[in-house]
Amino acid sequence: MTEEFHRIRRLPPYVFAEVNKAKAAARARGEDIIDLGMGNPDSSPPAHVVQKLVETLNNPRVHGYSVSKGIPGLRKALVAYYERRFGVGLNPETEAIVTLGSKEGLANLAMAITSPGDTILVPNPSYPIHQFGFIIAGASVRSIPATPDEDMLRALERAVRHSVPKPTALIVNFPSNPTAFLADLDFYKELVSFAKREDIWILSDLAYSEIYFGDRIPPSILQIPGAKDVAVEFTSLSKTYSMAGWRIGFAAGNPRLIGALTRIKSYLDYGAFTPVQVAATAALNGPQDYVENLRGMYKERRDVLIRGLHNAGWMVPSPEGSMFAWAPLPEKFSTMGSVGFAKLLMEEAKVAVAPGLGFGEYGEGFVRIGLVENVQRLRQATRAIKAFMTAHGIGPAKEAKASKKLAPSPGMVQNL
Incomplete structure (x- = not known):
């Protein structure tokens, strides 16, 4: 023992x-x-969201078990968000599910689709659950460069040729945690093409979609035609509405992956507390200032x-x-x-x-x-x-340029 x-x-x-x-x-x-x-x-969080939570709490009928896949109104609100933000149409019954934050959704989907010994492709560095969700599920992780460019695409091609068994899924996260990299639609188009050609699932973490500072507005991989054939995307209210402790997130996209996550979750939880889901619906449907x-x-x-x-x-x-x-x-x-x-x-x-x-x-x-x-x-x-810095002999470097090398050497690939 x-x-x-x-x-x-x-x-x-x-x-x-x-x-x-x-x-x-x-x-x-x-x-x-x-x-x-x-x-x-x-x-x-937004005042009207907190108010909706308090208001709903006073309804005696909302204190029982909720719905594991999310109440219908919240799933419809997510679908409406995807339509107005990305121009992406989703079926709220088969292509959307509410999760207890995106972290829970990623981990449970890993459990749903992974067999022991599977190979999963994960950027390194990346948010820990991206690799450890699959490691806990019994997979082996092959690291790829974290930059959304040719270096990652070449590493993906090498991974398919040299991994045994062949990779079954790829994780991406843009805007990324921790590197803050942003991807564009041209890059996502290449990823979807690669995934379709090689029969590999894509799990996209879009938790930071609304936190950007310039003209480059983060897109969704689901904007690529045919992406729903191979991809599912995770979003969250944690950062967008400062609701991290509320534990409300979503998965949207490929019906088969959504179905697998729905089935796993039906055994594991009864969904988020109903008043939290009602308030989350108010966040997505309400004013966005x-x-x-x-x-x-x-x-x-x-x-x-x-x-x-x-x-x-x-x-x-x-x-x-x-x-x-x-x-x-x-x-x-x-x-x-x-x-x-x-x-x-x-x-x-x-x-x-x-x-x-x-x-x-x-x-x-x-x-x-x-x-x-x-x-x-x-x-x-x-x-x-x-x-x-001054105490250690380092002073202002007015002429220095911030390093453009935000990630480790491209092409470094490692089995974990």
Whole structure:
């Protein structure tokens, strides 16, 4: 009875645990730690959504079991969102399902479609559930470059030729967490063509679709003609409406994949609490000025953060989307690794960031910085980082250019 359980053995030690432990200890000592490590929205949801939740709670009929696949009104609201935002038509009965956040949906779909020993293609670095959802389900993961360009497409072709067994599914995530990369429709067209040719499923994570800062508006892979033949897409209210703790997400697209997820979920849960689903319906169907204002807030935070870091001599690229900056370690600290640097930054500057190693081995050499504090706290953070950099002999580099190399060397492919 001393052996570790099989599925637990396949999970590495949680990389973020060391930083989280140090953060908790510092706060226990009364230190003011500015936490830019968690992707946890700090804004309140729209007022009318909270009001709808409270109103629904007073109905005595809503406190029983809900519907595992989501109440009909919420699925119809998701379909309406896809129609007005992407021009994509969906059947709310067969091509849409409500999940307990996109993370639960991804993990349960992995369980539904994976056989032990299957090969899954996952960008590295990427959000941990993208690979570990499939690892828990018994698959082997083959890493591909995280950049939405020819490097990823060439790696996909190599993976098909050299993987045994042949890959069965591909994960993509744009705007991406943690790298903040954006994809365009031309790239998605290539992906869909590849997936159809090779008979591979595509699981697209579009959780950050509404957080973008320029003219490049993130598209949906389902906009590509024929994409629903091979693709399913996950979205969420967590970031768009600052409803992370509400745990409401969706999957939409290929009917066979939606059917598989529906069947698995029918054994595992009774769906989100009905008042939460009713309020989520109000979020999607109601006025959308909140989303535009939220986008402006994150853009302002991004500009304050990047300007402050550049002034400190840390030339971090400015993200076009998501709520994160993907920051290469300052050259002086490059040999200590992302975990060591994150711990040192918290110890000396009192600023917490997420070590890149936690997003995959090719995330090493980077840290993820979240736009999850107000501008005053971000200015405080960048002042502290500037003092930290100065103490280590690093000053502003006005002529330096932010590195365009946001990801590890393209073409690196690794079986995990």
